[in-house]
Amino acid sequence: MFQTAVKILRIFEAGGFKAVIKKAKLKIKRILFFDMPYNPARTAKGNNDFSAETGPLYTVDAPSKRKRLNLVTDVFENLFESAEVSFALAGSLAANNGMTLRIITREAPADIKTFNNFMEKRKLRMPKYVEFYSDYKRVRNAGLLRLEVSDNDYFIADSWKGASAITRTFKNKRFFWLLKESDTVHLPDNDARLLYGNTMNNANIDFFILSKNLYQRFNRVKARNVIKNSCYFQPVFSVKPEKASFAEKQQFRLLYTKRHDTKSGLYKTGLKIIDMAVSAGIIDTNKWRILMHGTEAGDFNFSDKSRPLYVKDIFTDDGAELAPTVDLTVSFNYSHCPDYKAVEMAAAGSVLLTNRDNIYSPGASPGNIIYSDLDKSAMLKAFGCAVKLAENPSERKGNYRKYEFARSWDKALAPVNEFASERLKYHA
Numbered sequence: 001m002f003q004t005a006v007k008i009l010r011i012f013e014a015g016g017f018k019a020v021i022k023k024a025k026l027k028i029k030r031i032l033f034f035d036m037p038y039n040p041a042r043t044a045k046g047n048n049d050f051s052a053e054t055g056p057l058y059t060v061d062a063p064s065k066r067k068r069l070n071l072v073t074d075v076f077e078n079l080f081e082s083a084e085v086s087f088a089l090a091g092s093l094a095a096n097n098g099m100t101l102r103i104i105t106r107e108a109p110a111d112i113k114t115f116n117n118f119m120e121k122r123k124l125r126m127p128k129y130v131e132f133y134s135d136y137k138r139v140r141n142a143g144l145l146r147l148e149v150s151d152n153d154y155f156i157a158d159s160w161k162g163a164s165a166i167t168r169t170f171k172n173k174r175f176f177w178l179l180k181e182s183d184t185v186h187l188p189d190n191d192a193r194l195l196y197g198n199t200m201n202n203a204n205i206d207f208f209i210l211s212k213n214l215y216q217r218f219n220r221v222k223a224r225n226v227i228k229n230s231c232y233f234q235p236v237f238s239v240k241p242e243k244a245s246f247a248e249k250q251q252f253r254l255l256y257t258k259r260h261d262t263k264s265g266l267y268k269t270g271l272k273i274i275d276m277a278v279s280a281g282i283i284d285t286n287k288w289r290i291l292m293h294g295t296e297a298g299d300f301n302f303s304d305k306s307r308p309l310y311v312k313d314i315f316t317d318d319g320a321e322l323a324p325t326v327d328l329t330v331s332f333n334y335s336h337c338p339d340y341k342a343v344e345m346a347a348a349g350s351v352l353l354t355n356r357d358n359i360y361s362p363g364a365s366p367g368n369i370i371y372s373d374l375d376k377s378a379m380l381k382a383f384g385c386a387v388k389l390a391e392n393p394s395e396r397k398g399n400y401r402k403y404e405f406a407r408s409w410d411k412a413l414a415p416v417n418e419f420a421s422e423r424l425k426y427h428a
Helices: 002-012 017-035 081-096 112-122 160-169 191-200 212-220 224-228 267-279 318-325 340-347 376-390 393-402 414-426
Strands: 059-061 068-073 100-105 130-134 147-149 153-157 175-179 205-210 230-233 252-256 288-293 309-311 328-331 351-355 369-372
Touching: 068 081, 068 160, 081 100, 081 112, 081 153, 081 175, 081 414, 153 160, 160 175, 160 191, 205 212, 205 224, 205 414, 212 224, 212 230, 224 230, 230 414, 252 267, 267 328, 267 376, 318 340, 328 340, 328 376, 340 351, 351 376, 369 376, 376 393
Parallel strands: 059 147, 068 100, 068 153, 100 130, 153 175, 175 205, 205 230, 252 288, 252 328, 288 309, 328 351, 351 369
Antiparallel strands: none
16 A cells, blocks of 8 residues: 555656546556456456456465365355266375365355265265365455465366466466366357367366266367377266166156256257157156156146156255166256266166267167167157166166276276376476
């Protein structure tokens, strides 16, 4: 403040009263604009405004000999499977390399109690020391403390917004980016998509890719920077079948996993396909109970006047309890298929019906996972196969045993830790 006052007094010495007032206003605006923390409220507003999430972190140099891994994340708003992948990977990297883990949240506050409960329930490996920092609601928090960083700070992002924020904070620093899906299908052709593409092509990023399918998808679209600087790993599913999962039964359960607000989900298309299967007699609603997540579809009947049963939030731990009771899971996406929650149901013994990716899908259907094109005839044929398989528990059990699901994060993350050990020396 003293320096600011001195600058304003010098203006008074330079001219008359009106000139003084005019110059003082401009000077104060300039000082405030450049001296205050980053404020996304000052950026251009409109439908394409994404600067609040991708703006640089407000940092200050704080030399330290302690090595620290910083996870820039946006998963705190909903702690479910997406958070498990982020925390499992970051925790393993930090623990294996003797680092402190610092979790940086931007779109929700860091709820430490919820985090600890989540980690205890999921039994995820964590380093000895875990720290938290948040610049959530920084528009209203002009007095935000800066993020202390040193040459021994390493960074990993789990979204394109976090990756963009890191590149805008440290112009030439190398860091990691955990790719859980292809965000191109989420973003319209606007500024955000351009920024996403530019960030993906940043040569200072090493990528961890969730699943071989997604890795091959990036290879198919010739994402050269990603393929050149990446490794992939398979997701882990802790939910397993129960004895009743493959038992003979008279009543079966079909679960539709999509939500109306899933950005890459073909929600309405999925409802239409299920109704076509009901209308064609492929699904006998006297034998099958159709379960749906939430109540977003409203009050409606299928073609035969039957009604769906709405269940609790399958994207929380309630879904783990439901999974072993489901015989057939239906899930359709515009992005790479199938989604994490749908495969979790298959890992618990369900048959899974999903559509082929418009870019890449495996040629053969593995285990109890059935892929189909989205046209009517192909989908109804696949639906018939899926129902027939789901109603045959012995065949379903045999297929399940042929397909190996990853059950341990330590094993699943082995290629990640090997890749990171080679790349970390370039991140300092």
